[in-house]
Amino acid sequence: SQQGEEDPQALSIQEGENATMNCSYKTSINNLQWYRQNSGRGLVHLILIRSNEREKHSGRLRVTLDTSKKSSSLLITASRAADTASYFCATVRGGADGLTFGKGTHLIIQP
Amino acid sequence: NAGVTQTPKFRVLKTGQSMTLLCAQDMNHEYMYWYRQDPGMGLRLIHYSVGEGTTAKGEVPDGYNVSRLKKQNFLLGLESAAPSQTSVYFCASSSRGGQLQETQYFGPGTRLLVL
Numbered sequence: 251s252q253q254g255e256e257d258p259q260a261l262s263i264q265e266g267e268n269a270t271m272n273c274s275y276k277t278s279i280n281n282l283q284w285y286r287q288n289s290g291r292g293l294v295h296l297i298l299i300r301s302n303e304r305e306k307h308s309g310r311l312r313v314t315l316d317t318s319k320k321s322s323s324l325l326i327t328a329s330r331a332a333d334t335a336s337y338f339c340a341t342v343r344g345g346a347d348g349l350t351f352g353k354g355t356h357l358i359i360q361p
Numbered sequence: 362n363a364g365v366t367q368t369p370k371f372r373v374l375k376t377g378q379s380m381t382l383l384c385a386q387d388m389n390h391e392y393m394y395w396y397r398q399d400p401g402m403g404l405r406l407i408h409y410s411v412g413e414g415t416t417a418k419g420e421v422p423d424g425y426n427v428s429r430l431k432k433q434n435f436l437l438g439l440e441s442a443a444p445s446q447t448s449v450y451f452c453a454s455s456s457r458g459g460q461l462q463e464t465q466y467f468g469p470g471t472r473l474l475v476l
Contacts, residue, residue: 292467348396351403351404353403
């Protein structure tokens with residue numbers, strides 16, 4: 251079962267614009283993670299935000315977490331062509347090990 | 362420091378054949394995982410290991426077996442491949458798991474086609 255669900259499924263923007271994607275989840279979490287996957291490659295970890303944190307930054311990335319709404323957002327500022335990829339949110343599987351991933355948001359940055 | 366490596370990168374099998382996928386990590390991580398990724402489905406956990414000599418079932422374990430004889434290696438076996446096992450397989454490792462799950466580090470993936 252999918253714990254996290256990303257929205258939108260696909261997003262196309264112009265280079266230089268900001269990109270925002272959202273993730274909703276169903277059960278309580280200790281932390282939520284965002285990963286990036288370039289076409290044909292493995293996943294790369296971007297940010298981990300803990301349940302007692304509301305916002306976290308890493309370079310051009312900003313992640314927010316609202317545990318009351320069971321949602322998170324990933325903002326990429328000043329997008330670049332190299333940001334074209336699929337972005338996944340992941341949460342810990344309830345009562346077990348491993349991560350549960352959403353289906354991802356496919357981001358396309360138009361030059 | 363190679364991180365997480367997977368072999369082979371690509372394989373074609375006929376229905377009923379068997380094969381083993383190898384995952385190796387050089388980060389001294391206790392936790393290792395096998396996922397499969399299908400179009401439009403995201404990643405789903407097949408099996409995982411919380412330490413050398415241990416294995417446990419994930420979300421979609423049927424048709425697969427695993428072994429963790431050495432801390433750095435995690436093997437995924439398909440005893441009798443089926444077309445439904447056509448997928449991209451990813452291995453990952455992490456220093457902590459369970460409810461204290463930390464960052465998972467992923468390998469580059471193995472593309473498997475079962476005819």
